[in-house]
Amino acid sequence: MSTDTARPIVVGIDGSSNSLAALRWALREGAATGAPVEVVHCWIPQTLSDLTFGSHHELRTASACMLQNETVAALADISASMDEGEWVPPVVTELSLHGNAPSMLVDRSANARLLVLGARQTAAMSDLFRGTVEANCRKHASCPVVTLDRHHVVTWYHPVRSAASVG
Numbered sequence: 001m002s003t004d005t006a007r008p009i010v011v012g013i014d015g016s017s018n019s020l021a022a023l024r025w026a027l028r029e030g031a032a033t034g035a036p037v038e039v040v041h042c043w044i045p046q047t048l049s050d051l052t053f054g055s056h057h058e059l060r061t062a063s064a065c066m067l068q069n070e071t072v073a074a075l076a077d078i079s080a081s082m083d084e085g086e087w088v089p090p091v092v093t094e095l096s097l098h099g100n101a102p103s104m105l106v107d108r109s110a111n112a113r114l115l116v117l118g119a120r121q122t123a124a125m126s127d128l129f130r131g132t133v134e135a136n137c138r139k140h141a142s143c144p145v146v147t148l149d150r151h152h153v154v155t156w157y158h159p160v161r162s163a164a165s166v167g
Helices: 017-033 050-053 056-080 101-109 123-129 133-140
Strands: 009-012 037-043 090-098 114-118 145-148 156-158
Touching: 009 017, 009 101, 017 037, 017 101, 017 114, 017 145, 037 056, 037 101, 056 090, 101 114, 101 133, 114 133, 133 145
Parallel strands: 009 037, 009 114, 037 090, 114 145
Antiparallel strands: 145 156
């Protein structure tokens, strides 16, 4: 196996329809290229009820369950849409990470072949006020970033290297 195919395709999911489309795209890309796929869900308490009533264990367990359910469903959907023998699924790893999604995904991109994300519909307004996971990853990821919008349009972003980082 070459070094490039050993590097995973990292896909960040949050349960939204766009992130689940990104998961399916990443799984197909992994199967087509022989690359493993790393499915990542980053979590931190989001609401007052999470902070008040949700223990660390409960939030981690919910994240792990969502990862497993969505990955199994995506693999089954893809398999059902293929002719027998046409689909060989990639090796899949699921990671539930406690922390800020942009930071965690940028860290995972350091050894990744691709970082795949679902695009948010309101990204322009979010970028103005607080930034988005997508915008932060496009700016700081160490590998190309692929996004899928609500129409499943795929957009590639390639990292820009400064002159100081070019050897």
